[in-house]
Amino acid sequence: MNPGLLSYFLVSAFGIGAVVSGWLVFRTDSMLRAAYWLMVSFVAVGAMLVVLDAQFLGLILILMMSGEMTIMAIFMIMFMMNPAGLNPMTMVHQHRTSMVAGVGSFLVLAWVGVVAEFPDRPAPAVDPTAALGEELLGRSMLIFESAGVALLAVMIGAIALAAKRGRFGDADAGSVEPEIDVDTGSRT
Amino acid sequence: MTTLGIGIQVAAMLVGGAYVLAVADRLIGGSGSNVRSAFSYPVKRLSFLMLQPVTTTERPDLAAWILAPSLLLGLAAVGAVSIPIGGPSPGGDIPAGLVLFGAAMLIVLVAVFIFGWAPNSVLPMIGGYRFAAMVLSIGIPFSLVVLTTAIPAESLSVGTIVESQSSLWYLLVQPLGLPIYLITAAAIAFWGPFDLPEGTDLAGGIVAEASGARLAMWRFARAALMVTLSLMGAAVFLGGYLGPVLPGWLWTVIKTAVLLILLALTGRTMARIRVQRFVWFGWVVLLPLALVDVFVSGWVAL
Amino acid sequence: MIDLLLVIAAAVFGIGVYGALSQQSFVMIMMGLELMLNSAVLVVVTFWWGTTGGNPSGQLLVIVILAVMAVEAAIGFALVTAVYRSRKADITEKLRRLRF
Structure with a gap:
């Protein structure tokens, strides 16, 4: 290519x-x-x-x-x-671990991408949108429809989760703010 | 046509259309103004705003405040690029031009939300929130009626859609299309009667803190957005550059101007509705009607 | 070209991993997840473009990833809202116990 x-x-x-x-x-x-x-x-x-x-x-x-x-x-x-970020703030935890994990995953994935040999079969210069349409409403219609049903289920589930009032009364009844203990090391 | 040529064409359409819109709006809505002053009104207003000092607020998000009007103008231009103005473009159309237009028009939400957020002030922020509620409830009908015109044309390129209307305009083939399109387009451009983000009940809403060159830029960008929306409406529902006798570009200009004047007329004569009722209207009335439009067009195409 | 695209996708993925692991706020964690899905989209299209000879299943996979993004956002925001309602918690440190 x-x-x-x-x-x-x-x-x-x-x-x-x-x-x-x-x-x-x-x-x-x-x-x-x-x-x-x-x-x-x-x-x-x-x-x-x-x-x-x-x-x-x-x-x-x-x-x-x-x-x-x-x-x-x-x-x-x-x-x-x-x-609004009018005051500077840092809301992070396990900063060094995450930094290492991020850089590590980048290095591993980039190494795979550079070193591995991939077949060289470029897409032909036909209309890819038409090909996608044929695929969506042809061979893979079941997958496409399943995605639609999954989204419907998610709509219902999200509303059920986030609704203020449920079967057991108000969702925020009796809720109190938990205390933050920043020192996490020694907790019994 | 070269890229530069298309750029000049689009710029000319946006500036000219904005002028037409401003004059029409002044003629219809300006109380006690004679006809001659209406034609010079846009220039006077622009000069006034450019001479006005730009006020600021306490700790605004200045970068976002400067960026938002340019973003809005850029989106109007990007949306207009996919529309053929004078005839079929020899270099070929943008393949998925309709989707490009839809994406640009939905990012308008981002520009307006940023513009309302940036001044660090309450009323503009409420205006931005209102706009988010409005666009999220009419975004789907808007995209649906625009994309429905691709069904009979069997293409997402705007040029092909225009060409396929040589026998009959889609205004007549899809009678639900243009009314829904105009309602949702007026809402996306926060034009009256849906100018709730700029409502007088919010003391100007998103523009409450804007002044001077920034307000002038914002007003021009909004007018350019209206022009782009009318251009697309003329192209996909009114047959774009197709027409007898006159050259193609003149037909585009005439049809776009008709839609612009229609929008100016409804914007000034119809009563504003509350945002709650508008959201209800979007989900309960417009969305089912848009789905009927899609189903009927699909049925006919089969 | 494929190498370049894969390195870019790896960098976006690495940033996503860093964000998802390091941020305290729930919504910021979701941003990290979105970045990872973003790089997944890029990788899938890269392979579709360069190595499959235009097999449309590659494009289909992108549609599925977009659906996954929508699902992740909807359920994520619903969970954040539910947790805030019942526990007044907006950062992960406040959710030390998984029951009352």
Whole structure:
């Protein structure tokens, strides 16, 4: 396969964008910025998908994420004590372990990606959107429909979980804020 | 056509359309203004806003506040790029142009939410929240009626959809399409009667703290968004550049202007509805109607 | 080209792992999970594009991942809301016991 120089350039640029914005998600204090940095990361990946000839999937990814990230921002603002990030804060635990785990998984996966030999069978230059449509409503219709049923089940389940009033009265009846003990080491 | 040519075309359409919209809005809604002053009103208003100092608030998210109007304008431009204006483009269309348009129009939610959040002020933030509730309840009908036009055309490219209307406009083939599209488009552009994010009950809502060049930019971006939405409505429901005698680009301009004036008229003459009732309307009325539209079109296509 | 794409996806995945393990707030943990799914989408499309000869099952897998993302977000937010209602907990440290 011989992708053009332009594809290389675009993929590199969007790739750097996806990685940097993904990193900034965890480096910013403002919850709104965190949510929308994540959206920038998704948009960059969607753009890479478009460069890789999967236009429909890339655009659908962007379309889906714009709504989801706004909902995420609303939830972040709801549940964080300092959503606007007007004061600096660090809300992390086991920081070193996670850093090691993150870098380690990156190194292992990147090593696999660079070292392993993959077959070279590029996608033919036909309309991939039409092929996807044939697949969705043909051979793999059962999988597609199962995804739809799963989403319906999730809608019902999510409402049941999050509803304020259930069979046993108010969900928040008698709830009290648990105390935080930051020193976690010696707990009996 | 070259990329530069398309860029110039889109910019001309957006600026011209914004002017038409502003004049129509002034003629319909401006009380006691004569016709001649309405035509110079957009320029006067723009000069006034550009000379006005830009006020600020206590600790705003300044980067987001500056970014949001540009983002809105960029989204309007991206949505317009996929629409053929003067005739079939020789270089070929964007393959999934309709999906590109849909994605751009749903990211408008992000731009408005950021613009409401950024001033660090209560009323703009409530405006942004209102807009989120509105767009999440009409986003699905909006996408459905736009994508339904792809069923008879058997293509997601806007150029092919326009070409397939050479015998009959989709306005007549899918009678539910254009009304639902115009209602949801007015809501996505927070244009009256759905200008709840900017409602007077919120003292201006998302623009309560905006002034000067920032407000001018925001107003222009919103007008450009209206133009893009009307362009797409003209292309997929009114046959775009197809028409007798006159050149193609003129037909596009005429149809877009008709939709813009229609939107200006309804925006100024219909009563605003509360956001709760609008959300109810979106889920209970528009969504089933949009699904009927899809089913009927699919049935006819079979 | 495939190497480059896989390295980018690995970097996004690594950031996601770091975020999911290090963050205290539930919603921030979900952001880490979303980043991991993001890299999964990229890897699947990379292999579909480069190694399968355009087999549409690869694209189907992306649709399934998008459904998984929606499921994760919906159930995740519902659980966060439920936990906040019953325990007033918004960070993981407040959920030391799994029962009352």
